[in-house]
Amino acid sequence: MAAGVAEPARRVTIVEPRATWPAEFDSIAATLQRALGPLVVRIDHIGSTAVPDLPAKDLIDIQVTVATLDRKRLAPALARAGFLDREDIGQDHRPPGTTGPDEGWRKLFFQAGSGRPVNVHVRVAGAPNQRYALLFRDYLRAHPESAAAYARLKRALAALGIEPGVYAEVKDPACDLIFIAAEDWAVRSDWALR
Secondary structure (H helix, E strand, O other): OOOOOOOOOOOOOOEOOOOOHHHHHHHHHHHHHHHHHHHEEEEEEEOHHHOOOOOEOOOEEEEEEEOOOOHHHHHHHHHHOOEEEOOOOOEOOOOOOOOOOHHHHEOEEEEEOOOOOEEEEEEEOOOHHHHHHHHHHHHHHHOHHHHHHHHHHHHHHHHOOOOHHHHHHHHHHHHHHHHHHHHHHHHHHOOOOO
């Protein structure tokens, strides 16, 4: 770009579900497992690409569950595997009505340095934000009508041409509503982390 010319703002693009997303997750998860070894408690495919038939940003979200958020040990291992530490992102959105200390919503966040867009959310086993991601995913998997409504919202927001940060801020209250329903469903269905 020429000097003095601003780069165009990034926009959110929602794509139709891709059959390749689960296999792509499996491949990335294997890379993360090799890189982190015994530091990993579990690795899960989360976010919209983890919900069958749900349109999404073409971005694989992965949750790496660990015993402790030890950046000094985790960041170098993830860097060797090609993931950049986003030190500016260290806290998840906290839904209204949640209790307990803010510590339960802390995370480490990494992104693929090149190639396939990937977000890696590193969270502590048993923390509320670790549970949230899995409950949210499982609720949408079990409730296609809720997933379809969520897809309509995401498409409508993307059509506005807003930047990714604004997109997330506007989407958070809808996610809060889904989470409230998911909590009720978890009690009724005896859902638990598996």
